[in-house]
């Protein structure tokens with residue numbers, strides 16, 4: 001039986017693409033990706049509805065490398081969409097070869113995104129991933145060159161579509177016909193398309209090579225750069241305090257105010273006395289004791305090290321907010 005790997009994003013287009021090819025009698029195996037910036041939750045839901053097994057591939061150091069110098073540049077923010085897609089297709093190709101599948105299916109629609117789904121971008125992605133002729137895009141196939149699955153007769157070109165552009169009308173009609181309901185509405189993209197997160201990430205990349213844990217940390221709390229090599233992260237609520245606790249790493253300093261509700265504060269990077277005092281001041285500033293003239297802040301190094309406390313005047317740190325990243 002002919003087998004194909006379908007890139008399932010959890011959105012409507014990739015669900016339709018996989019369903020169309022499944023309807024041609026091809027065995028479909030889905031694939032999705034996980035990184036600090038995007039995850040497979042929506043794809044998991046969709047794969048259940050479509051009854052397609054889903055393989056989740058984790059990005060690691062390779063994605064960090066890509067963020068330093070994407071060959072095809074960034075979008076509006078820190079989103080290297082063309083390079084990111086190429087990497088996804090390379091990984092999908094690895095999976096295709098591993099399971100002996102014959103080609104790749106995706107829900108890309110020609111012209112639906114000016115940069116990453118232009119005719120030129122689609123052919124760059126094919127070339128960069130070593131999949132020339134092996135990527136079938138059923139929603140726009142009739143507007144694109146003939147692919148190997150069509151040439152070999154695994155898929156009939158007449159059963160494919162010629163959708164172009166941003167309108168969703170034809171996809172929504174088709175979803176009704178095929179009984180597909182559990183798709184997510186099109187969103188602007190992953191976390192890398194968010195301007196605030198992008199600013200924070202840019203700052204991180206400028207100062208050091210982040211680990212995956214550093215990247216996870218970028219999603220939590222208020223971030224303050226206090227030196228070239230150190231940052232303070234302040235939890236904004238109970239959920240974030242808990243997340244910060246889970247992201248603690250050896251060498252971090254953890255701070256909490258004594259006797260008042262307040263944030264969990266983490267100092268990461270180079271530890272120096274003024275830095276710990278600044279972190280303690282921020283901790284005091286965002287606690288319920290912010291209006292006091294003095295408040296005690298406890299600190300300890302992770303895992304078990306120096307412990308102590310400072311008496312802080314929370315008013316001292318107002319100017320520091322200018323350094324928030």
Ligand code: SF4
Nearest residue numbers: 079080081084189190
């Ligand atoms: S929006 Fe994010 S996940 Fe999607 S291609 Fe661009 S960088 Fe990759």
